[in-house]
Amino acid sequence: xLQLVQSGGGVVQPGxxxxxxxxxxxxxxxxxAFHWVRQAPxxxxxxxxxxxxxxxxxxxxxSVRGRFxxxxxxxxxxxxxxxxxxxxxxxxxxxxxxxEDTPRPNWFDPWGQGSLVxxxx
Amino acid sequence: DVQLTQSPSSLSxxxxxxxxxxxxxxxxxxxxxxxYQQKPGKAPNLIVYAVSTLHSGVPxxxxxxASGSGTEFTLTISSLQRExxxxxxxxxxxSSPPTFGGGTKVEI
Numbered sequence: 001x002l003q004l005v006q007s008g009g010g011v012v013q014p015g016x017x018x019x020x021x022x023x024x025x026x027x028x029x030x031x032x033a034f035h036w037v038r039q040a041p042x043x044x045x046x047x048x049x050x051x052x053x054x055x056x057x058x059x060x061x062x063s064v065r066g067r068f069x070x071x072x073x074x075x076x077x078x079x080x081x082x083x084x085x086x087x088x089x090x091x092x093x094x095x096x097x098x099x100e101d102t103p104r105p106n107w108f109d110p111w112g113q114g115s116l117v118x119x120x121x
Numbered sequence: 122d123v124q125l126t127q128s129p130s131s132l133s134x135x136x137x138x139x140x141x142x143x144x145x146x147x148x149x150x151x152x153x154x155x156x157y158q159q160k161p162g163k164a165p166n167l168i169v170y171a172v173s174t175l176h177s178g179v180p181x182x183x184x185x186x187a188s189g190s191g192t193e194f195t196l197t198i199s200s201l202q203r204e205x206x207x208x209x210x211x212x213x214x215x216s217s218p219p220t221f222g223g224g225t226k227v228e229i
Binding site: 035047104106107108109110111114 | 153155157163165166170176210212213214216220221223224
């Protein structure tokens with residue numbers, strides 16, 4: 001069964017850091033690329049970051065570039081999102097999602113269950 | 122970034138109704154348009170990919186199509202069921218970054 005299980009969300013103060021994890025099972029983790037997508041309360045879906053199957057190619061949304069880092073540990077079937085200098089605008093549910101590693105972004109399946117990040121003093 | 126405009130933003134329909142959601146863009150996306158269903162408090166789930174291919178396990182009352190220009194896409198629920206109450210999002214997989222429509226909330 002294809003599955004992505006997320007961990008690491010929580011309430012943090014502005015300016016601090018947080019790391020999200022996304023652990024995969026049911027498929028060959030190293031063969032796939034991954035995205036992080038977030039959803040602010042009551043809002044739509046916003047793409048955040050991408051990492052290729054090799055880990056070499058990484059892309060970020062303008063809103064998080066320079067503050068967020070994406071990485072992967074294929075030995076642990078785990079994807080990470082390191083977030084720093086957090087602000088209230090980063091408050092959202094963060095989802096990891098798998099994609100085929102192709103030249104075009106293609107479709108997202110499956111998705112993790114989501115990690116709630118609240119940035120508040 | 123490729124902009125996707127979904128309409129309507131919300132709709133209310135009865136069980137058994139035919140429901141149509143539209144996603145428009147200015148760029149010819151070819152087959153690179155996907156649809157997701159998101160129920161309250163849950164992650165999105167892929168329901169249609171590559172314009173018209175139903176994801177595994179998705180009921181056949183769902184279907185996707187495109188206009189000839191490749192700029193207008195439609196998700197249709199042929200006979201709305203109570204469990205279809207959700208927000209639906211289109212997503213383009215044609216160019217980076219991937220982008221999503223604003224969503225259509227379907228109420229019963």
